[in-house]
Amino acid sequence: MDQTDGFHAASAGVIVTPLHVADLAVEGEAMPVCVHVIEHPDGRVLVDTGFTELHPAVEDMDPRLFPLDLDALGRIDAVVNxxxxxxxxxxxHLFPGIPIHVQTRELHDARTAPDYTIPAWVDPPGILYVEHDGPHELLPGVRLLPAPGHTPGSQIVVVDTADGPVVIAGDSAVWFGELDEPTTDGQRLIRSLNPVAVWLSHTHEPWRPKSAEAVADVSAEPAGGPGAAPSEGPATPEYRVRVSEIHRAHVADIDPVALYRILWLRVSVFVVEQQAAYPEIDGRDLEPGAELMWIVEDDEVLATLRILCGDEAMRIGRVATAQAARGRGLAARLMEAAIERCAHLARDLPIDLDAQLQLEQWYGRFGFVRTGDAYQEDGIPHIPMRRSAGDDPDAQTSAAGADA
Structure with missing residues (x-):
């Protein structure tokens, strides 16, 4: 994903984008680890950095890593921990010389408290911490606020908007219920802000107040925060929250414009990008029980796949992600949702797919194993793969596309 291009395309506003960088095994379930990018007219900010290597101290959580791809990530002007x-x-350690903003109390505890963290990861060569003893305006309309609770030195990032703040909260809450019924000072602070959305480190989607609807585009609050008088001069830029939504439907039930965009994406990936002249629209989308799944942001289809129902196996195919959206884990989210859907439709059936050979390891992370020899299809090496009935989803990462 070329996020720099995305920043220029949205230079009139601010976009918050989650990036899935790891999974941790917690009580038998895969808990995602997400970091967040703030694209602002005055700079690009990365909130937290995940982790990029395994370590004996955390092997009990069986980490599965999908570390940041710096080429795909693009320019980062500042980091917030x-x-x-x-x-x-x-x-x-990927950002030597880039200012990393942290609360002074948190940095002190990380450097002195036993068993607090992994010290070598806190102080790698070239690290440049910028310490704060309280609130700090990082960019116009983007603030850092201390939020003690998960740790005494935790902080949150607040993006002020006309409809209310958007918060990037780290682990101030680990799951939504902790914001529904707050118990720590940090959680109570977040709720006191009346946020329209709260991004957490261990969920794919933001928490929202139960009475609020999803917000796609909202006008910016003046830099002074909610209630501040607007300044004279150029109009305050618009702020946007990038929310990706998963959809699923039979072809006959899909809006014609959405269906056009789904098919356009498939043709763009499988026929144009991969230079394979074959009938991409093959008639199987119309089979009984066939369903399409897709992810939408701002009315654009960024990723898609297809589920087919068979007597002896379910089948997933046509897994495709738009070039500009790769590196964000969208295909992995779709795969996880598709596996859950297949289990709902036919729990006792395995799931088959035909993977492009270079994606064997990627599909293996979801429990698919190779079941036959490689073969050529439209000049591209493929292999048959199967996921046994009843298997639990494994870890995830992103993919460009796979034909079926």
Whole structure:
């Protein structure tokens, strides 16, 4: 994903984008680790850095890593660490000389408290911390606020908007219920802000107040924060929250414009990009029980796949991600959702797919194993793969596309 191009395309506003960088095994479930990019007219900010390597101190959580791809990530002007636990600072070493904003109390505790974090990940060569003893305006309309709770030195990032703040909260809450019924000072602070959305480090989607609807575009609050008088001069830029939504439907039930965009994406990836002249629209989308799944942002289809129902196996195919959206884990989210859907439709059936050979390892992370020899299809090496019935989803990462 070329996020720099995305920044220029949205230079009139601010976009918050989650990036899935790891999974941790927690009580038998895969808990995602997400970092967040703020694209602002005055700079690009990365909130937390995940981790990029395994370490004996955390092997009990069986980490599966999808570390940041610096080429795909693009320019980063500043980093914010919400706190300094290992799954938030493990990528700090990727940003030598880039200012990393942290609360002074948090940095002190990370450097002195036993068993607090992994010290070498906190202080790699070339690290440049900028310490704060309280609130700090990082960019116009973007503030850092201390939020003690998960750790005494935790902080949150607040993007002020006309409809209310958007918060990037780190581990101030680990799951939505902790914001529904707040118990820590940090959680109560977040709720007191009346946020329209709160991004957490261990969920794919933001928490929202139960009475609020999803916000796609909202006008910016003046830099002074909610209630401040607007300044004279150029209009305050618009702020936007990038929310990706998963959709699923039979072809007959899909809006014609959405269906056009889904098919356009498939043709763009499988026929144009991969230079394979074959009938991409093959008639199987119309089979009984066939469903399409896709991810939409701002009315654009960024990723898609297809589920087919068979007597002896379910089948997933046509997994494609738009070039500009790769590196964000969208295909992995779709795969996870598709596996859950297949289990719902036919729990006792395995799931088959035909993977492009270079994606064997990627599909293997979801429990698919190779079941036959490689073969050529439209000049591209493929292999058959199967996921046994009843298997639990494994870890995830992103993919460009796979035909079926």
């Amino acid at each position: 919400t706190h300094l636990h290992y799954d938030h600072v493990g990528g700090n």
